[in-house]
Amino acid sequence: TQLLEQSPQFLSIQEGENLTVYCNSSSVFSSLQWYRQEPGEGPVLLVTVVTGGEVKKLKRLTFQFGDARKDSSLHITAAQPGDTGLYLCAGAHAGNNRKLIWGLGTSLAVNP
Amino acid sequence: NAGVTQTPKFQVLKTGQSMTLQCAQDMNHEYMSWYRQDPGMGLRLIHYSVGAGITDQGEVPNGYNVSRSTTEDFPLRLLSAAPSQTSVYFCASMSSGSMMYEQYFGPGTRLTVT
Numbered sequence: 305t306q307l308l309e310q311s312p313q314f315l316s317i318q319e320g321e322n323l324t325v326y327c328n329s330s331s332v333f334s335s336l337q338w339y340r341q342e343p344g345e346g347p348v349l350l351v352t353v354v355t356g357g358e359v360k361k362l363k364r365l366t367f368q369f370g371d372a373r374k375d376s377s378l379h380i381t382a383a384q385p386g387d388t389g390l391y392l393c394a395g396a397h398a399g400n401n402r403k404l405i406w407g408l409g410t411s412l413a414v415n416p
Numbered sequence: 417n418a419g420v421t422q423t424p425k426f427q428v429l430k431t432g433q434s435m436t437l438q439c440a441q442d443m444n445h446e447y448m449s450w451y452r453q454d455p456g457m458g459l460r461l462i463h464y465s466v467g468a469g470i471t472d473q474g475e476v477p478n479g480y481n482v483s484r485s486t487t488e489d490f491p492l493r494l495l496s497a498a499p500s501q502t503s504v505y506f507c508a509s510m511s512s513g514s515m516m517y518e519q520y521f522g523p524g525t526r527l528t529v530t
Binding site for chain 1: 420447456457458459461464466474506508510512515516517518519520521522523524
């Protein structure tokens with residue numbers, strides 16, 4: 305059972321465009337993380353959100369945790385080719401022996 | 417710090433062969449885990465360890481063995497490789513003191529079983 309749904313699955317845009325990707329669940333998470341994975345590499349942590357309604361910014365990336373802590377979004381402003389990669393979200397349930405629930409990811413291609 | 421290292425980067429095995437995927441971390445993290453990543457399936461947890469001498473099964477443990485004799489090392493053993501084990505394997509570590517459950521990944525091992 306896939307508990308974290310990510311959308312869209314694929315996204316191809318031109319440099320300079322804005323985009324938003326989503327991570328949705330029916331479960332409440334104690335925290336949620338976003339990772340970026342480049343081809344041939346392991347996922348790299350971008351951000352962790354823990355409080356409902358929380359907004360975090362990382363340069364041109366804005367992350368938001370839903371008020372009910374069931375969903376999250378990632379907004380990229382003025383996308384650049386260096387943003388190309390697979391964006392993964394992962395949710396944590398407190399006391400779940402530290403096992404994360406993973407989404408399948410959004411594959412983003414930013415064309416110059 | 418090197419972070420999480422994995423060897424080899426690439427490996428080709430014949431069905432029935434055995435091998436060990438190596439993973440080491442220098443961050444003194446208690447928690448380590450092994451994932452496999454397949455198209456359309458995402459990251460799936462194979463085995464994990466909450467500390468030296470303690471291991472447990474994840475979502476897809478069949479065909480894999482692990483041991484954790486030191487905090488730094490967490491090798492993954494394939495006893496008799498099968499084509500279904502063709503995948504990219506990632507090792508990850510996490511501090512047990514972290515309330516954020518933030519994981520640090522190695523660069524991966526791409527395994528092909530023919």
